[in-house]
Amino acid sequence: MSENNNPDSRKNSKYQQILQAAIKIFARQGYYKSTVSQVAREAGVADGTIYLYFKNKDDILDHFFSYKTREVFSCFQQEVRRADNALDKLRNLIRRHLLEFENDRDMAVVYQVETRMRRRLSDIKIKEMSDMYFDLVSSIVRQGQQEGVIRPDLPIALFKQVMIGAIDEVITTWLYSSGKYRLTSMADPLFELLIRGVGEKN
Amino acid sequence: MSENNNPDSRKNSKYQQILQAAIKIFARQGYYKSTVSQVAREAGVADGTIYLYFKNKDDILDHFFSYKTREVFSCFQQEVRRADNALDKLRNLIRRHLLEFENDRDMAVVYQVETRMRRRLSDIKIKEMSDMYFDLVSSIVRQGQQEGVIRPDLPIALFKQVMIGAIDEVITTWLYSSGKYRLTSMADPLFELLIRGVGEKN
Amino acid sequence: MSENNNPDSRKNSKYQQILQAAIKIFARQGYYKSTVSQVAREAGVADGTIYLYFKNKDDILDHFFSYKTREVFSCFQQEVRRADNALDKLRNLIRRHLLEFENDRDMAVVYQVETRMRRRLSDIKIKEMSDMYFDLVSSIVRQGQQEGVIRPDLPIALFKQVMIGAIDEVITTWLYSSGKYRLTSMADPLFELLIRGVGEKN
Amino acid sequence: MSENNNPDSRKNSKYQQILQAAIKIFARQGYYKSTVSQVAREAGVADGTIYLYFKNKDDILDHFFSYKTREVFSCFQQEVRRADNALDKLRNLIRRHLLEFENDRDMAVVYQVETRMRRRLSDIKIKEMSDMYFDLVSSIVRQGQQEGVIRPDLPIALFKQVMIGAIDEVITTWLYSSGKYRLTSMADPLFELLIRGVGEKN
DNA sequence: GATGAATGAGTTTTCATTCAT
DNA sequence: AATGAATGAAAACTCATTCAT
Numbered sequence: 020m021s022e023n024n025n026p027d028s029r030k031n032s033k034y035q036q037i038l039q040a041a042i043k044i045f046a047r048q049g050y051y052k053s054t055v056s057q058v059a060r061e062a063g064v065a066d067g068t069i070y071l072y073f074k075n076k077d078d079i080l081d082h083f084f085s086y087k088t089r090e091v092f093s094c095f096q097q098e099v100r101r102a103d104n105a106l107d108k109l110r111n112l113i114r115r116h117l118l119e120f121e122n123d124r125d126m127a128v129v130y131q132v133e134t135r136m137r138r139r140l141s142d143i144k145i146k147e148m149s150d151m152y153f154d155l156v157s158s159i160v161r162q163g164q165q166e167g168v169i170r171p172d173l174p175i176a177l178f179k180q181v182m183i184g185a186i187d188e189v190i191t192t193w194l195y196s197s198g199k200y201r202l203t204s205m206a207d208p209l210f211e212l213l214i215r216g217v218g219e220k221n
Numbered sequence: 222m223s224e225n226n227n228p229d230s231r232k233n234s235k236y237q238q239i240l241q242a243a244i245k246i247f248a249r250q251g252y253y254k255s256t257v258s259q260v261a262r263e264a265g266v267a268d269g270t271i272y273l274y275f276k277n278k279d280d281i282l283d284h285f286f287s288y289k290t291r292e293v294f295s296c297f298q299q300e301v302r303r304a305d306n307a308l309d310k311l312r313n314l315i316r317r318h319l320l321e322f323e324n325d326r327d328m329a330v331v332y333q334v335e336t337r338m339r340r341r342l343s344d345i346k347i348k349e350m351s352d353m354y355f356d357l358v359s360s361i362v363r364q365g366q367q368e369g370v371i372r373p374d375l376p377i378a379l380f381k382q383v384m385i386g387a388i389d390e391v392i393t394t395w396l397y398s399s400g401k402y403r404l405t406s407m408a409d410p411l412f413e414l415l416i417r418g419v420g421e422k423n
Numbered sequence: 424m425s426e427n428n429n430p431d432s433r434k435n436s437k438y439q440q441i442l443q444a445a446i447k448i449f450a451r452q453g454y455y456k457s458t459v460s461q462v463a464r465e466a467g468v469a470d471g472t473i474y475l476y477f478k479n480k481d482d483i484l485d486h487f488f489s490y491k492t493r494e495v496f497s498c499f500q501q502e503v504r505r506a507d508n509a510l511d512k513l514r515n516l517i518r519r520h521l522l523e524f525e526n527d528r529d530m531a532v533v534y535q536v537e538t539r540m541r542r543r544l545s546d547i548k549i550k551e552m553s554d555m556y557f558d559l560v561s562s563i564v565r566q567g568q569q570e571g572v573i574r575p576d577l578p579i580a581l582f583k584q585v586m587i588g589a590i591d592e593v594i595t596t597w598l599y600s601s602g603k604y605r606l607t608s609m610a611d612p613l614f615e616l617l618i619r620g621v622g623e624k625n
Numbered sequence: 626m627s628e629n630n631n632p633d634s635r636k637n638s639k640y641q642q643i644l645q646a647a648i649k650i651f652a653r654q655g656y657y658k659s660t661v662s663q664v665a666r667e668a669g670v671a672d673g674t675i676y677l678y679f680k681n682k683d684d685i686l687d688h689f690f691s692y693k694t695r696e697v698f699s700c701f702q703q704e705v706r707r708a709d710n711a712l713d714k715l716r717n718l719i720r721r722h723l724l725e726f727e728n729d730r731d732m733a734v735v736y737q738v739e740t741r742m743r744r745r746l747s748d749i750k751i752k753e754m755s756d757m758y759f760d761l762v763s764s765i766v767r768q769g770q771q772e773g774v775i776r777p778d779l780p781i782a783l784f785k786q787v788m789i790g791a792i793d794e795v796i797t798t799w800l801y802s803s804g805k806y807r808l809t810s811m812a813d814p815l816f817e818l819l820i821r822g823v824g825e826k827n
Numbered sequence: 828g829a830t831g832a833a834t835g836a837g838t839t840t841t842c843a844t845t846c847a848t
Numbered sequence: 849a850a851t852g853a854a855t856g857a858a859a860a861c862t863c864a865t866t867c868a869t
Contacts, residue, residue: 033832049338051253055860065834070861132337136251138397139334160419170421177391177410178419184390185383192382195340208379216418217362217380219372235849257843267851269845278843437853453742455657459839469855474840536741540655542801543738564823574825581814582823584798585791592790593783599744612783620822621766621784623776639828661864671830673866682864 034072037062038086041079046125050080050133080133081144087126088148091119099155105163106214112159113186113213114206120190121202131191153179182213236274239264240288243281248327252282252335282335283346289328290350293321297357307365308416314361315388315415316408322392323404333393355381384415438476441466442490445483450529454484454537484537485548491530492552495523503559509567510618516563517590517617518610524594525606535595557583586617640678643668644692647685652731656686656739686739687750693732694754697725705761711769712820718765719792719819720812726796727808737797759785788819 040062044053055076059066073079098115102108120127138145156179163169189209193202242264246255257278261268275281300317304310322329340347358381365371391411395404444466448457459480463470477483502519506512524531542549560583567573593613597606646668650659661682665672679685704721708714726733744751762785769775795815799808 049341054858066860067835067862068833071832076860128341132341135334135337135393138393139251139330163419168421169419170417173419174410174414177407177414180390180394181383181387181411181414184386184388186386188382188386188389189379191337191340205379208376209383212376212379212383212418214418214420215372216414216416216420217365217371217375218416218418219370256841261852268843268853269851270849272844273849453745458837470839471841471856472854475853480839532745536745539738539741539797542797543655543734567823572825573823574821577823578814578818581795581811581818584794585787585815585818588790588792588794589787590790592786592793595741595744596786609783612780613787616780616783616787616822618822618824619776620818620820620824621769621775621779622820622822623774660862665831672832672864673830674828676865677828 033062033064033068037064037069037072038079038083042083042125042129045080045133046128050129050136080129080137083129084134084137084142084144084148087130088144092148092151094119095152095155099159104168105159105166106168108159108162109213110206110210112155113182113210114203116186117190117202117206117209121193124194127190128194131187131194152183156182185209185213235264235266235270239266239271239274240281240285244285244327244331247282247335248330252331252338282331282339283344285331286336286339286344286346286350289332290346294350294353296321297354301357301361306370307361307368308370310361310364311415312408312412314357315384315412316405318388319392319404319408319411323395326396329392330396333389333396354385358384387411387415437466437468437472441468441473441476442483442487446487446529446533449484449537450532454533454540484533484541487533488538488541488546488548491534492548496552496555498523499556499559503563508572509563509570510572512563512566513617514610514614516559517586517614518607520590521594521606521610521613525597528598531594532598535591535598556587560586589613589617639668639670639674643670643675643678644685644689648689648731648735651686651739652734656735656742686735686743687748689735690740690743690748690750690754693736694750698754698757700725701758701761705765710774711765711772712774714765714768715819716813716816718761719788719816720809722792723796723808723812723815727799730800733796734800737793737800758789762788791815791819 037058041053041058044058044061047053048057055069056066058079059069062069069079073082095112095115098111099108102111120130134145153176157175160169160173160175160178164171164173186209189205190202193200193205239260243255243260246259246263249255250259257271258268260281261271271281275284297314297317300313301310304313322332336347355378359377362371362375362377362380366373366375388411391407392404395402395407441462445457445462448461448465451457452461459473460470462483463473466473473483477486499516499519502515503512506515524534538549557580561579564573564577564579564582568575568577590613593609594606597604597609643664647659647664650664650667653659654663661675662672664685665675675685679688701718701721704717705714708717726736740751759782763781766775766779766781766784770777770779792815795811796808799806799811
């Protein structure tokens with residue numbers, strides 16, 4: 020109560036309210052089919068209030084990406100640090116990635132669907148994020164190579180694409196599977212597949 | 222010439238004109254930011270003419286997916302048949318997939334970006350396509366297992382997701398790379414990575 | 424009928440309809456208090472139709488100024504040519520100016536009220552018009568000086584301001600006088616006052 | 626200092642602050658394109674504070690007209706009283722009118738541009754002001770006629786329109802002339818032109 | 828008195844779709 | 849079949865005004 024009444028947290032709370040509501044609406048209907056009025060109603064504020072916190076409709080999505088990307092990414096880094104050897108780091112990263120998206124389905128939908136749109140518009144934030152991910156994977160791979168558990172001739176840039184693409188698809192498949200299984204249950208199988216590949220060892 | 226003057230092929234040609242134009246416009250601006258008028262102008266027809274060949278704006282995208290999916294997919298199947306052993310089939314499938322998208326950049330952009338939107342709306346066509354792809358990969362994998370070149374404990378559904386996701390991401394990365402390299406140059410490295418995995422053989 | 428049905432006159436007629444309606448509405452309520460919907464209703468067209476003929480609300484006013492200025496001004500020039508000596512030319516110009524505004528009250532109101540706004544925004548059209556008027560008056564004055572009926576030491580630029588300002592104010596006073604007298608009845612008195620001035624001849 | 630701290634003068638000072646700020650903003654952007662928030666920011670007060678001193682946005686302009694009209698007009702009267710004979714009175718009135726507008730450019734712009742709008746709405750204040758001006762000019766003219774320096778057949782109402790209109794236009798021309806000359810430098814030429822007229826004496 | 832966050836009515840503008848020709 | 853002018857519903861956004869603090 021009293022905490023919620025100091026101006027700062029009030030503002031913060033409206034901002035968060037609107038952002039949450041927007042993600043919920045965008046997840047349900049897609050960005051373009053969602054209206055500012057719907058977001059306002061969901062957030063329990065007037066239409067005009069949206070514009071006190073966001074420049075325009077697009078800005079809501081921008082803030083979502085900035086905020087969520089930063090948040091998600093810093094938790095990825097923490098997760099990676101939590102392990103010592105490269106393989107555990109990779110496993111943790113994958114599991115964490117899936118866990119984050121499992122925990123916030125609306126966020127996951129919006130992220131999966133709208134990212135592509137913004138990539139086309141060469142959104143800088145998306146590129147930054149992609150680069151950070153590349154660095155993270157790179158350092159893990161190099162460590163793994165020193166540890167002798169990852170082959171030295173691995174094309175890192177390609178591996179990052181395969182890994183990201185695979186995780187993406189696993190998430191997307193889960194999203195549209197009517198929730199019959201837990202997304203995190205895919206972490207270990209996915210990890211193993213990436214490590215061992217498809218081929219018979221010989 | 223004379224063929225083009227019989228009503229049927231004329232209709233057909235208008236239909237194709239509009240579809241081509243739409244893909245070009247959608248690729249450049251995205252589906253929602255494209256207007257029917259723009260498509261009409263690009264196609265060299267009147268706005269109203271669009272509605273003689275398509276139910277509405279959405280229907281254009283539907284037809285694109287139906288048409289392109291069918292076309293692309295049948296060429297995937299041909300490609301697979303062209304090889305005998307499982308690994309060559311897989312390699313061919315991957316190369317062909319990349320080649321098709323490299324050959325038609327507009328189609329690639331629209332496919333990559335707008336597919337996600339339609340998946341959310343549980344578009345039946347997308348699901349069909351996904352299933353067909355799964356069957357194709359399945360049969361290759363099973364053949365490979367019989368040939369002893371693919372490990373018998375491979376989780377096929379997951380592998381299909383990894384493969385699709387990886388190809389997707391490789392395509393997307395290429396699309397936004399300002400065309401510095403050929404997409405098909407990624408086929409062999411990608412194939413090899415999927416087969417061998419990341420891990421050091423031991 | 425048949426004339427109205429050829430495409431050109433149809434378009435022209437819609438364009439004119441909307442322009443007329445806009446002037447009527449703007450005259451009654453002022454530009455800023457008028458809505459595009461009101462103009463559309465008055466013109467008997469849908470809101471969207473306005474935008475087939477005008478870029479935006481502002482553009483309607485622009486077109487009005489371009490069109491009316493050109494029209495009014497060319498009739499001023501004709502009127503001036505109709506007389507031989509300078510004093511008759513001046514008298515004709517003044518009478519014609521008043522007559523034009525008397526004949527189209529709505530136009531007069533919009534012109535008188537909204538011109539100032541546009542002058543501030545240093546609208547080029549308004550400046551052109553002002554210059555043309557200056558040229559017209561200049562040539563009359565010079566002719567009058569040669570004829571010996573206008574004093575040679577007259578500051579022409581200032582005179583043009585006085586004349587324009589006086590006519591403006593006479594029109595404005597008439598506009599808000601609830602139409603008790605004819606505007607053209609002010610032409611001769613005004614002409615005489617400008618010629619003779621206020622002072623007692625001595 | 627201490628005077629400024631009693632409630633009444635504080636209120637007065639806020640009132641003046643807001644009025645000044647409003648004129649500055651209105652002059653720059655026009656009444657309709659100016660927002661209450663902009664005025665508040667310029668005045669250094671909160672948006673809501675405006676409504677403690679003014680009924681609404683319109684009321685700010687009303688107060689400006691009341692206040693400025695009264696102020697300007699009383700200084701006109703003083704100026705007239707300062708001279709004995711009619712011609713000097715007229716000359717003083719004209720010079721003073723120009724001087725007041727020269728001294729406060731923002732006020733001048735707002736006055737020139739927005740007066741017309743309010744005239745249309747048959748604003749009572751504007752009418753009062755116009756009547757007062759008429760009385761002032763009337764009495765000067767009648768004095769001049771008795772003194773034998775103004776012709777007895779002068780149509781006074783028309784003369785007042787010519788004079789007001791001329792001064793208006795001289796001011797407006799100056800306002801948009803990028804300040805290359807002093808407005809008051811036009812006083813004597815204008816006075817002379819009104820007195821002598823355009824015609825050659827004969 | 829003073830604030831400024833919140834409101835929501837009201838506006839401009841767009842654009843998919845229709846239909847008379 | 850083809851046209852493209854016309855439609856009008858719907859959306860984003862603004863801003864004067866209010867009111868709880």
